[in-house]
Amino acid sequence: MTSLDVRNNSAVMKRAEQLKRWEESDTNRQPPTPRPERGRKIKFSSGCVFLAACMSGDKEEVLKLLENGADINTANVDGLTALHQEANAAASGNATTTTTILATAITTKKYREK
8 A cells, every 4th residue: 555545544534433423422413503693794895896896897886886976086905996997907908898987987077076
């Protein structure tokens, strides 16, 4: 037997022992009880949601977020705004439909005043 075979055989034996101990354990004999639902959910900042919507090309979501006051100048950790990211995507041939929306939003007085 090679050392690899010995290790594999040893791992199989250890797992068999674990399963045997589990079957005999008190925990295994208790009826399953559902965990109480935790009220916590992950919440992302509105800026993070806005940048994600822009990068995914979700035109409706971008418009909805802008209507609800999303900050067009929100930047990621690298300091890039959604428009910067779109410009980089356009340069590499991967521009999404949000480029026009963002450009319009920047030049529209309605969004600049927010």
